Amino acid sequence: MRILCLHGYLQTAEVFRKRTGALRRALEKSNKSKTPSQDPIQLLYLDAPLLVPDPNHSDDDKNNNNNTASTRLYTPGGRSWWFAHGEQNGNSLEYQYWNETLTYIRSFCELNQPIHGILGFSQGATVAALILALKHEYFEFSQIQCGIMISGFPPRDPALHQILFHSSNPIQIQSLHVIGERDQWVVPERSHALLSAWNSNYVHLYSHDKAHLVPSNRDFTQTLIQFLDQCSVDLR
Numbered sequence: 001m002r003i004l005c006l007h008g009y010l011q012t013a014e015v016f017r018k019r020t021g022a023l024r025r026a027l028e029k030s031n032k033s034k035t036p037s038q039d040p041i042q043l044l045y046l047d048a049p050l051l052v053p054d055p056n057h058s059d060d061d062k063n064n065n066n067n068t069a070s071t072r073l074y075t076p077g078g079r080s081w082w083f084a085h086g087e088q089n090g091n092s093l094e095y096q097y098w099n100e101t102l103t104y105i106r107s108f109c110e111l112n113q114p115i116h117g118i119l120g121f122s123q124g125a126t127v128a129a130l131i132l133a134l135k136h137e138y139f140e141f142s143q144i145q146c147g148i149m150i151s152g153f154p155p156r157d158p159a160l161h162q163i164l165f166h167s168s169n170p171i172q173i174q175s176l177h178v179i180g181e182r183d184q185w186v187v188p189e190r191s192h193a194l195l196s197a198w199n200s201n202y203v204h205l206y207s208h209d210k211a212h213l214v215p216s217n218r219d220f221t222q223t224l225i226q227f228l229d230q231c232s233v234d235l236r
Contacts, residue, residue, distance in 0.1 A: 001039045001232045003117040004109065006124030008151075010052055010078035013045035016121065022216035023224065030225050039232045041225070043119070044112060048079035049104045050097055081127045084156070095157040105131065109140040116235060117146040117228065121214055122186060125152030129194060132173050133163050146231035148224065150178040150214055153190040154197070164197040171197055174234070176204045176227045178215065185212035 007016035017024070024043060031040040082095035105127070109115045120128030128147050135141045155161050164171075175198055179191040188207075195203055206223055208215045215221075 001041045001116045001228060001235065002112070002114060003041060003043050003119050003148075003228070004105075004112075004115050005043050005045045006081070006118065006120040006127050007045070007048065007079070008122030008124050009080050011121075012077060012079055013047040016124075017043075017045045020214050023214065023221050026218075026221035026225060030229075038229075039235070041228050041232070044115070046105070046108055048081045048124075049101055050080045050083065052078045052080050081123055082157075092158050092161075093156045095155060095160060098157070098160060101127070102130075102134075106138055106140040113140075114143045115141075116143055117148070117231060118144055119148040119150070120152065121150045122152070122212065125149035126155055126194075128152070129171075129197060130155070130160060130163055132175070133171055133197065135173065144173070145235055146174040146176075146228070148176045148178065148227070149191075149194065151180060151183055151186045151191060151212055152177065152194045153186050154193050164194075170199040172199045172202050174202050174204070174227075174231055176206060176224065178206045178208070178220070180208055180210050180212060180215075182209060182211045 005013075005016060005020070007013060011019075020043070027041050027043065034040055081101050082098050084093040085096050086093040118128045118131055120126070126149075128149055129152055131141055132144065132147045135144055154164065177191065177195055179188050181188055183191070195205070204227060206215075206220060208217075208220065
């Protein structure tokens with residue numbers, strides 16, 4: 001089972017790979033114990049296509065326009081899935097380069113088929129949700145059967161918000177939503193709002209008492225592995 005992993009704003013694939021070290025180790029252990037009839041789980045990490053030239057570029061994955069926090073998180077080589085354009089305190093923003101990002105991810109999926117699931121963190125979690133909403137529109141996404149959204153949020157770009165929330169038929173793809181109760185970057189209320197894009201029968205929720213991060217505790221890694229194992233059974 002192959003899972004596409006999408007990092008957060010100002011991260012890279014390699015940074016995200018390191019920050020999911022506990023999960024990778026748990027998956028390696030789980031894969032070794034699988035029987036020949038069970039599918040091992042493989043994580044594929046992808047760099048976002050946009051290089052962030054300075055920490056003051058906006059991504060809209062934060063609760064407010066905190067340039068101090070942006071500067072603290074910024075490292076040279078940090079990347080983004082879009083640049084948010086407009087007033088941060090307004091009701092809507094334009095996510096520039098989204099179409100280019102979508103084409104880029106489609107190309108990666110086509111070259112690395114099959115992709116069975118998608119995992120995203122923060123800005124990457126919102127991208128993951130959009131891909132799940134677009135599954136039936138692009139053949140490159142047709143084999144994706146599940147998604148894990150960690151600190152995700154509804155997009156404030158009206159066109160992208162429409163993709164997630166316009167339909168009278170909410171998303172019917174198994175999803176695990178991971179929410180940090182002390183997350184001040186993407187506050188819990190924003191992450192909870194993303195759940196309404198799904199049919200409730202396809203929503204699994206994991207809350208933790210940490211901040212803006214991928215949990216590393218055993219309870220979380222085992223919950224995620226069990227979720228993926230069940231999705232793998234559904235693939236057969």
